[in-house]
């Protein structure tokens with residue numbers, strides 16, 4: 154067995170002390186329980202507990218299905234172990250397994266918003282274990298069994314599946330099998346292999362290994378091409394030592410007896426055994442372009458560094474997050490349960506597992522967003538030997554996998570709730586991760602129905618090209634790439650972007666046939682504002698913002714996005730030289746802040762430094778208009794440091810005056826002020842002002858000045874964990890959006906979609 158030196162550990166690995174400190178710091182462990190209902194008042198207690206609680210009790214007794222409506226059951230999964238096979242560490246007992254089980258529980262929450270609690274059962278007796286779990290059904294929507302050794306796990310799982318009417322899923326078996334199968338499909342594709350002729354050796358014949366073998370056989374892998382090994386070597390037909398019925402079912406007809414012999418010439422090896430089980434010699438003896446999944450945790454059967462020293466043609470995966478290609482069940486269990494819970498599935502069957510495999514494998518072949526780049530420490534993964542499977546932080550997993558699982562559950566008749574609008578379900582799923590997603594998703598949907606031509610003014614920049622590609626790929630319309638063609642092409646080549654795909658169009662300002670028309674248009678606008686004809690010629694020839702904005706002004710594009718290379722106010726000045734305000738409107742910036750499921754529009758975050766009362770009233774109207782266009786019923790709070798005259802002060806005067814102006818204008822949305830932010834946002838605090846005209850907490854906040862708008866949105870983002878989009882420009886006669894400098898490709902696409910939406914989608 155090779156001895157793997159500490160120096161082989163990847164740079165991102167953690168020290169033992171760090172791991173202990175992490176678990177001990179603050180509240181020990183990784184989990185706490187947080188109520189979802191207020192428990193502040195006597196009334197709250199009367200509702201949550203006696204006497205109010207009796208009402209749902211009776212309702213559930215009369216109709217058990219209502220437990221999904223009145224309790225947390227439908228979103229609650231138990232992670233249950235006896236600690237007999239903790240990762241690859243072996244049988245260290247129920248108590249020692251608790252850090253892993255708490256870990257699984259928090260991963261459920263983090264990745265799929267599934268509430269989860271760990272239960273460690275202190276027995277190695279199979280019947281006792283089953284008896285302990287079988288009566289827990291009323292508490293949970295699903296049971297995730299974890300780190301229970303083979304063959305006990307097979308008996309436990311199959312008996313509990315018979316006894317319980319909720320999904321019972323042994324993650325080490327099926328979670329692992331699903332991820333490994335998805336990775337294998339992609340690795341076979343990359344090495345040009347056929348499922349039916351590939352030779353695979355699996356080292357380990359326990360929970361994970363048996364399930365992996367069963368799943369890939371079910372998917373078409375030829376049984377005669379698989380050899381299974383355990384601590385006694387090859388599991389061959391007729392072997393008697395260390396056998397059980399699950400191993401026997403996969404015993405191979407072979408003369409090989411050792412792992413070394415089995416791996417000689419093998420195409421694929423799965424390690425589901427123990428740290429260091431593969432030697433350099435074994436790896437060297439494998440076929441060309443070998444596929445090596447060393448999945449033992451926490452340390453693999455062989456490290457990627459060791460393999461790299463031996464050969465350079467391998468596709469290598471491990472179970473760890475600090476190497477590329479993490480084949481680990483974390484990619485599966487949160488999302489598989491999410492899908493199963495959402496349709497109240499009675500079980501997780503093979504069709505649901507195979508649907509998850511396909512969804513995962515397909516995802517790795519798609520272009521990746523910036524969030525994934527961040528998870529890869531800045532290296533953008535592209536489908537290939539270093540990226541055969543998405544990373545756990547991939548934001549697309551939450552909508553892709555549960556949808557596939559839920560659809561399969563419905564099709565196979567194990568769903569007790571049917572979802573008919575799968576596109577809507579996918580949007581809801583994205584919103585579980587990030588509330589902006591559902592707002593943006595419906596906006597995207599509308600743009601998709603009426604696609605628009607958007608000019609990307611800084612197309613020589615890589616993230617702009619990526620955004621443009623994503624815009625076209627998402628069928629939002631045509632992305633017009635403005636810039637020098639040679640530079641755009643070389644940037645695209647570096648980034649691996651194919652510019653020949655439909656939906657991308659390059660416009661080079663220097664050779665455009667429209668240049669004269671643009672110069673004439675702009676000269677007519679600027680000649681009385683100190684610009685000579687040659688100044689305007691220069692602007693159109695050399696300045697991409699002026700060229701792009703003029704394109705939009707003259708209808709050669711429907712909208713425009715810029716802002717990566719120039720600060721906001723400079724870009725806005727450029728655009729405003731070419732495009733006017735919409736008649737009767739005022740140009741302002743509105744930021745969307747999303748936090749804990751709430752969305753608020755904050756204005757003006759871009760243009761007016763110290764607005765007058767009249768301007769504040771205009772800002773309220775513009776921001777309310779945007780909120781309405783994005784599907785919200787606006788409730789506008791005119792913010793100040795004071796509330797309805799207290800404490801009194803000059804600075805709130807303008808805000809009070811703005812409210813009077815809105816009164817005179819008889820606007821058709823709710824507004825009131827001046828008020829402090831807590832009054833605007835907190836129903837209870839607002840109730841102290843019964844005369845307040847807002848029917849509920851405000852969702853549009855008009856700030857008294859630019860500095861308070863800018864400071865508060867940035868604080869929300871940095872301290873409050875909010876997602877902030879914008880500022881979104883409103884009030885211009887043509888749709889133009891300006892991103893912040895250095896925005897990510899996903900931010901740029903959002904702004905392009907917002908511009909397209911503004912163009913009348």
Ligand SMILES: NC(=O)C1=CN([C@@H]2O[C@H](COP(=O)(O)OP(=O)(O)OC[C@H]3O[C@@H](n4cnc5c(N)ncnc54)[C@H](OP(=O)(O)O)[C@@H]3O)[C@@H](O)[C@H]2O)C=CC1
Nearest residue numbers: 240241303358359360361383384425426449450472481482
């Ligand atoms: N990456 C991932 O997502 C996952 C990885 N795993 C890893 O897989 C491994 C096995 O877990 P699990 O199946 O739950 O455990 P089990 O206890 O059920 O099975 C362990 C199996 O490994 C075999 N084994 C142990 N050491 C060796 C060795 N040196 N050479 C050959 N076979 C060996 C055992 O052989 P025998 O039968 O002779 O005792 C047994 O068949 C662990 O390292 C675990 O971390 C597990 C689940 C998920």
Ligand SMILES: CC(=O)C(=O)O
Nearest residue numbers: 240241325450481482
């Ligand atoms: C990942 C996992 O579940 C294991 O190694 O046991």
Ligand SMILES: [Mg+2]
Nearest residue numbers: 240299300325
């Ligand atoms: Mg496990």
